[in-house]
């Protein structure tokens with residue numbers, strides 16, 4: 001995820017020389033970006049530090065980063081299920097701590113981004129500026145909403161990919177060659193999403209616009225909508241992801 005954000009920042013015109021990546025395993029960093037295998041022991045604190053490792057690594061990986069975070073540092077975390085309280089306990093000096101929930105489309109400047117954090121208006125404006133090249137950022141009114149936004153914005157692409165795959169599988173099952181079904185399903189979703197993004201109408205309205213009375217689309221929508229199937233499936237999917245995020249938050253707190 002950190003690599004996708006870095007790609008988005010570089011594509012947005014930020015100089016590669018302004019980034020330092022600390023990663024013990026990453027094969028290489030983009031040209032001009034400094035890649036270190038461990039946090040530098042003697043470096044001055046950074047203006048912005050982004051935590052991008054796995055949530056389960058936080059307790060072990062935080063210590064070498066603590067000296068890089070001072071009263072002048074904005075600490076950003078993309079770690080799912082790690083709350084502000086846990087981050088503040090580990091990084092007491094930070095000027096501001098902000099949880100950021102993007103997805104991999106940040107590399108193309110197309111990510112939804114949920115934000116929640118502490119800090120003054122100046123810190124928030126700084127974070128808004130940093131997020132601008134990555135996609136559409138929105139501040140959440142409470143941290144309790146971050147679990148759900150993690151499910152929707154963070155995990156959401158996987159749910160959509162599963163649906164594209166299911167559409168192609170269904171078309172293959174019904175007779176199309178699989179590779180052709182894959183191409184047509186993907187092109188259809190790309191076009192439908194672009195159209196919806198550019199339209200003043202809601203996706204719900206657009207679905208009804210595609211459906212001619214008594215036509216093919218209505219026959220298909222009737223299957224999706226029967227007994228609230230699609231709505232219940234999506235709600236259950238988001239609920240499971242949201243609840244796992246809440247559970248991870250409790251686990252991270254217990255790890256300290």
Ligand SMILES: NC(=O)C1=CN([C@@H]2O[C@H](COP(=O)(O)OP(=O)(O)OC[C@H]3O[C@@H](n4cnc5c(N)ncnc54)[C@H](O)[C@@H]3O)[C@@H](O)[C@H]2O)C=CC1
Pocket residue numbers: 001002022023024025026052053054055057061078079080101102103104154155
């Ligand atoms: N994959 C996704 O779409 C999203 C992931 N996230 C969050 O992003 C974080 C990373 O997830 P992914 O990018 O999927 O995992 P990943 O495995 O692709 O990236 C993790 C990176 O951390 C590095 N790493 C391992 N130990 C380290 C250490 N001690 N210090 C510094 N770096 C270390 C790894 O070498 C790797 O490059 C997680 O906290 C996850 O919750 C958030 C939103 C979306």
Ligand SMILES: O=C(O)[C@@H]1CCC=N1
Pocket residue numbers: 080150154155
């Ligand atoms: O699956 C995960 O836990 C991470 C957070 C959101 C997307 N990937």
